[in-house]
Amino acid sequence: MNVLVNPELLPVADQRPLVRIVIVGHVDHGKSTLIGRLLYETGSLPDGKLEHLKAVSARRGMPFEWSFLLDALQTERDQGITIDTSQIRFRTASRDFVLIDAPGHVEFLRNMITGAAQADAAVLMIDATEGVREQTRRHGYLLHLLGVRQVAVVVNKMDRTGYSAARFNEIAEEIDAYLTGLGLKPAAIIPVSAREGDGVALKSASLAWYDGPPVVQALDQFSPAAPLQNLPLRLPVQAVYKFDDRRIIAGRIESGEIGVGDEITVMPGNKIARIRSIENWPVPHEGKTVTVANAGRSVGITLDRELFVQRGEIIARALAPVPATRRLRARVFWLHPTPLVPNTTITLRLGTSEARGQVSAIVNTLDPGALQSGISHAIPQNHIGEIDIELAKPLAADRSTENPATGRFALEIDGRIGGGGLILDLLDQRRDQNEIRGSDSTVPRALQQQADALAALLADLPPVDRLKLLRDQIEGRIVFTTSFGIEDQAILEMIVRNDIDIDVVTLDTGRLFPETYNLWAQTESHFGKRIRALYPRHDALEALVEKQGINGFYASREARLACCFVRKVEPLNRALAGATGWITGLRADQSANRADMALLTADASYRLLKLNPIFDWSREQVAAFTASQGVPVNPLHERNFASIGCAPCTRALRPGEPERAGRWWWEEATKKECGLHGR
Amino acid sequence: MDRLDELEAQSIFIFREAFARMKNIALLWSLGKDSNVMIWLARKAFFGRVPFPVMHVDTGKKFAEMYEFRIRYAKEWALDLIVENCPPIDSVDPTLPPAARSAARKTEGLKSALVKHGFDGLITGIRRDEEPTRAKERVFSPRGAEGLWDVRDQPPEFWNHFNASPPPGAHLRIHPILHWTEIDIWAYTRRENIPIIPLYLSRNGKRYRSLGDADITFPVASNARSIDEIIDELHDTKVPERSGRAMDHESEDAFERLRTAGYL
Numbered sequence: 001m002n003v004l005v006n007p008e009l010l011p012v013a014d015q016r017p018l019v020r021i022v023i024v025g026h027v028d029h030g031k032s033t034l035i036g037r038l039l040y041e042t043g044s045l046p047d048g049k050l051e052h053l054k055a056v057s058a059r060r061g062m063p064f065e066w067s068f069l070l071d072a073l074q075t076e077r078d079q080g081i082t083i084d085t086s087q088i089r090f091r092t093a094s095r096d097f098v099l100i101d102a103p104g105h106v107e108f109l110r111n112m113i114t115g116a117a118q119a120d121a122a123v124l125m126i127d128a129t130e131g132v133r134e135q136t137r138r139h140g141y142l143l144h145l146l147g148v149r150q151v152a153v154v155v156n157k158m159d160r161t162g163y164s165a166a167r168f169n170e171i172a173e174e175i176d177a178y179l180t181g182l183g184l185k186p187a188a189i190i191p192v193s194a195r196e197g198d199g200v201a202l203k204s205a206s207l208a209w210y211d212g213p214p215v216v217q218a219l220d221q222f223s224p225a226a227p228l229q230n231l232p233l234r235l236p237v238q239a240v241y242k243f244d245d246r247r248i249i250a251g252r253i254e255s256g257e258i259g260v261g262d263e264i265t266v267m268p269g270n271k272i273a274r275i276r277s278i279e280n281w282p283v284p285h286e287g288k289t290v291t292v293a294n295a296g297r298s299v300g301i302t303l304d305r306e307l308f309v310q311r312g313e314i315i316a317r318a319l320a321p322v323p324a325t326r327r328l329r330a331r332v333f334w335l336h337p338t339p340l341v342p343n344t345t346i347t348l349r350l351g352t353s354e355a356r357g358q359v360s361a362i363v364n365t366l367d368p369g370a371l372q373s374g375i376s377h378a379i380p381q382n383h384i385g386e387i388d389i390e391l392a393k394p395l396a397a398d399r400s401t402e403n404p405a406t407g408r409f410a411l412e413i414d415g416r417i418g419g420g421g422l423i424l425d426l427l428d429q430r431r432d433q434n435e436i437r438g439s440d441s442t443v444p445r446a447l448q449q450q451a452d453a454l455a456a457l458l459a460d461l462p463p464v465d466r467l468k469l470l471r472d473q474i475e476g477r478i479v480f481t482t483s484f485g486i487e488d489q490a491i492l493e494m495i496v497r498n499d500i501d502i503d504v505v506t507l508d509t510g511r512l513f514p515e516t517y518n519l520w521a522q523t524e525s526h527f528g529k530r531i532r533a534l535y536p537r538h539d540a541l542e543a544l545v546e547k548q549g550i551n552g553f554y555a556s557r558e559a560r561l562a563c564c565f566v567r568k569v570e571p572l573n574r575a576l577a578g579a580t581g582w583i584t585g586l587r588a589d590q591s592a593n594r595a596d597m598a599l600l601t602a603d604a605s606y607r608l609l610k611l612n613p614i615f616d617w618s619r620e621q622v623a624a625f626t627a628s629q630g631v632p633v634n635p636l637h638e639r640n641f642a643s644i645g646c647a648p649c650t651r652a653l654r655p656g657e658p659e660r661a662g663r664w665w666w667e668e669a670t671k672k673e674c675g676l677h678g679r
Numbered sequence: 680m681d682r683l684d685e686l687e688a689q690s691i692f693i694f695r696e697a698f699a700r701m702k703n704i705a706l707l708w709s710l711g712k713d714s715n716v717m718i719w720l721a722r723k724a725f726f727g728r729v730p731f732p733v734m735h736v737d738t739g740k741k742f743a744e745m746y747e748f749r750i751r752y753a754k755e756w757a758l759d760l761i762v763e764n765c766p767p768i769d770s771v772d773p774t775l776p777p778a779a780r781s782a783a784r785k786t787e788g789l790k791s792a793l794v795k796h797g798f799d800g801l802i803t804g805i806r807r808d809e810e811p812t813r814a815k816e817r818v819f820s821p822r823g824a825e826g827l828w829d830v831r832d833q834p835p836e837f838w839n840h841f842n843a844s845p846p847p848g849a850h851l852r853i854h855p856i857l858h859w860t861e862i863d864i865w866a867y868t869r870r871e872n873i874p875i876i877p878l879y880l881s882r883n884g885k886r887y888r889s890l891g892d893a894d895i896t897f898p899v900a901s902n903a904r905s906i907d908e909i910i911d912e913l914h915d916t917k918v919p920e921r922s923g924r925a926m927d928h929e930s931e932d933a934f935e936r937l938r939t940a941g942y943l
Contacts, residue, residue, distance in 0.1 A: 016682070114817070114835050117836075238699055243725065282727075415842075417835050417837075420837060420838065
């Protein structure tokens with residue numbers, strides 16, 4: 001019987017979509033039986049296979065089981081359980097499938113994970129007589145962690161419940177709530193009897209009350225996981241080859257695309273170059289040179305200048321670099337028999353990079369089977385947990401919500417993979433995604449000692465004396481960057497009135513409020529002083545607007561940071577080039593993020609001392625000071641604008657909102673920095 | 680990207696991982712369709728050259744056409760070819776059925792070649808769809824000091840992170856085309872114009888689907904005289920690919936025993 005495959009309708013063999021499906025669930029809930037049945041019902045069994053296995057069963061004096069088809073290894077037949085993930089192929093009218101069977105026994109979880117991580121979609125099996133069990137929940141949770149986004153639930157052994165609709169509904173409700181809570185809404189929940197064949201290929205009279213699709217029809221709705229074409233470029237470097245006079249950088253494009261002529265940055269080193277060529281073998285014929293390559297391709301490229309590039313670095317677009325970090329928070333699954341505890345030395349593998357590090361904290365743990373979470377100091381085998389990791393060197397990485405491919409990693413312990421995880425946050429991400437200077441986040445010892453000594457001297461002084469003392473104590477150029485906010489106006493008053501030798505500059509993004517430009521002119525005449533302005537690089541700005549459109553920054557945080565980078569951060573880098581000191585108007589109570597900042601810090605990436613002289617003033621103190629000195633201030637402050645940046649990205653505060661709530665208000669509350677001050 | 684593009688990209692990625700992470704690797708060349716696709720993929724991965732030795736473990740009993748192919752393409756593809764011979768049949772486990780015992784010579788030849796050259800990784804052309812025990816393989820698969828495969832204790836492998844550190848004395852088998860099917864191999868051979876041994880094409884109503892030792896490998900009934908016709912034939916067949924390989928079928932677990940002991 002072969003009702004599903006009509007060869008006339010089959011597309012050409014090598015052009016049909018291939019969908020990898022993993023079948024998971026509690027032990028003995030009937031995974032292998034379902035697979036055996038699916039192969040039979042879709043006419044996919046090799047000739048003689050069924051007869052052969054029936055004969056083997058008879059010889060061994062055992063009743064024939066559908067699962068024998070899969071459990072081909074002798075050890076499995078002896079124990080009656082599946083040990084490893086087998087891969088079996090079949091096809092329906094529209095698709096080719098690879099079925100990955102994953103073991104249900106908890107001690108084989110590493111094999112289940114190996115199978116599920118390769119899958120485009122999943123089938124979660126539940127025994128109708130037993131209902132949702134420990135491994136059901138554990139496997140559901142792991143599917144979610146592993147990034148499987150399509151799932152169908154099969155409630156098996158309905159024959160043993162007398163095909164009870166009530167029993168089915170009870171289980172369906174429980175599993176639907178659980179999976180939906182994980183963000184993994186099931187595509188279908190299907191009652192079947194795999195042994196009897198009910199609900200597998202066709203609707204069954206015994207299950208007449210069920211009006212959803214049978215299993216084969218549900219599978220036919222699944223699609224292959226698509227390459228991440230629409231995310232920013234991430235090309236982890238696998239190797240650099242010098243087989244001839246070319247220096248070819250090789251790797252696979254995990255997301256985005258590349259084109260000849262693109263300006264790229266190699267992270268975490270932040271080395272900028274343009275792509276000169278995309279190399280291929282066999283060498284294409286004249287006029288057929290490859291000039292673009294998409295996500296998923298394994299490529300080789302050459303650059304327009306000699307950079308030192310090495311395995312593990314990630315190539316990204318210069319306008320949208322990968323963040324570099326040494327500290328991260330992650331949700332991990334742990335498979336090693338030894339529990340994961342703080343201070344465990346691990347090797348983190350992300351993309352092609354490898355970094356030694358330590359677990360600095362266990363934030364929480366979860367047994368996804370028992371649904372018990374808690375504060376614990378160890379993650380036992382086969383449990384989940386959130387941990388903080390400190391790495392020995394900076395690593396290019398994304399949050400997993402922003403890029404799944406470069407936001408996940410494996411943890412190696414004693415040379416063997418012991419677990420894996422998703423990056424929830426980058427804890428020391430400097431200048432956000434926009435860092436342009438050196439990648440070395442360690443502060444030189446001499447600079448740190450200088451900062452510590454000066455901070456002690458400055459702490460109890462009034463702001464103006466802090467400025468004077470810093471000027472007296474350090475050599476070289478000190479730069480004050482003003483955006484004409486009320487804090488900046490107060491500091492400018494202190495610098496000008498006391499004639500302190502500090503270079504005053506502003507960054508004109510081109511998108512400031514008219515009120516700000518008016519205040520700028522008014523301030524110059526008030527103090528009788530020209531204020532030097534820095535502008536974006538015209539070529540970078542033109543490329544940015546070409547790429548994202550004039551207001552493209554509203555589209556995503558990524559696009560917004562790219563805009564901040566071109567209009568603000570890159571000009572700042574030029575403003576601070578060669579400086580030894582940097583004065584800013586930051587205050588501690590402006591937002592949660594800024595509360596971590598200090599009066600005086602040694603800035604690792606610019607290698608200078610950064611002084612926030614009115615760091616400890618309240619907003620009222622600032623307003624009182626400017627009023628008493630007759631300093632002009634931005635009229636927008638009176639209209640409830642607190643922190644004033646670019647016009648399209650700043651709005652007035654509503655009553656009760658924190659001060660920086662008016663900046664990039666559409667984004668997450670605690671991380672509102674343009675990259676000038678973010679850490 | 681179509682299906683063959685995806686397969687190719689993944690295989691190239693695996694080749695480059697093996698070359699970057701292992702110290703001393705070789706590619707096992709059986710002269711068959713799968714290992715010729717592998718050599719082609721390696722040349723793509725490394726821009727025209729295979730930057731490690733290519734080893735043929737020779738039982739001395741291959742078809743004449745296979746030896747001709749080896750001489751011609753080792754030269755044309757500029758391969759760093761190593762040929763290692765296998766020990767006589769007397770030195771092989773006498774409890775194995777006859778054909779499996781004969782095939783096991785290759786396992787012994789492989790073991791001594793490993794010792795002689797000190798390889799820590801062997802790239803082989805097995806595929807998951809060929810045979811059920813191969814379906815359980817990892818891409819980077821550790822082998823014990825005796826070449827043994829412990830199917831019960833395989834490390835996890837996910838998100839393209841492979842275990843590339845074999846324990847002391849052990850080695851890794853690396854499987855760049857593990858995820859391909861027989862049809863994929865032929866469709867790719869056709870698309871890329873990769874040379875094949877003519878034994879795969881039908882002569883007098885028979886052709887070989889899988890090539891091994893001349894005395895224990897048999898042709899299947901087929902009228903497929905071109906790669907196009909092979910693909911059409913495979914699309915409808917339900918006969919297993921290795922049905923012409925006697926050693927798989929002598930007893931229920933013969934091939935499994937061969938593999939656990941270190942066969943490919």
